[in-house]
């Protein structure tokens with residue numbers, strides 16, 4: 001199946017309120033151009049170097065999302081152009097994004113990553129940590145970041161009951177935060193294997209890679 005066929009099939013299946021981030025990591029520019037030509041404008045990458053290389057060579061009306069784990073010392077490379085940073089998982093990182101956004105005269109949209117999976121390898125805040133952050137004075141001082149929502153990754157498992165529980169817990173936290181702490185509007189959850197389930201559980205932004213571009217080959 002071609003990229004454009006895959007993409008069109010996914011797009012027609014998505015409810016209107018759900019934003020599709022086409023995850024193009026490891027894929028060449030030609031693949032992104034093929035997706036771009038079907039009208040896709042939002043692409044997600046998880047490596048800073050690859051993201052900046054692609055930003056420099058591809059059309060300027062692409063919205064680039066950083067979806068991977070971001071190290072503070074690399075924020076400066078993407079701060080001039082990134083549209084949304086999904087995986088903000090510490091105050092230290094948020095503070096650095098704020099600093100680099102200010103230097104670039106920008107306000108950068110961010111999602112706070114919540115640890116919902118049972119796997120220890122995944123990053124993110126706990127519920128207690130995020131509420132502590134959102135109610136702190138140090139958070140209110142960060143004027144050049146805009147927290148527009150939450151992001152989470154479920155455990156990598158075939159057990160849909162578990163995945164559903166994890167998505168539901170993130171949706172519950174999202175509702176709690178948006179009603180009591182911060183007016184957020186974006187819930188980024190769901191990948192190729194579980195985005196339909198994520199949408200059923202309240203996701204309004206899905207990050208889909210292999211179902212569009214095919215399996216990735218890692219060297």
Ligand SMILES: *Cc1c(COP(=O)(O)O)cnc(C)c1O
Pocket residue numbers: 023025046067068153190191192193207208209210211
């Ligand atoms: C790679 C990646 C995706 C996309 O994964 P697929 O299973 O290929 O759809 C989504 N989110 C994050 C954070 C990723 O790193």
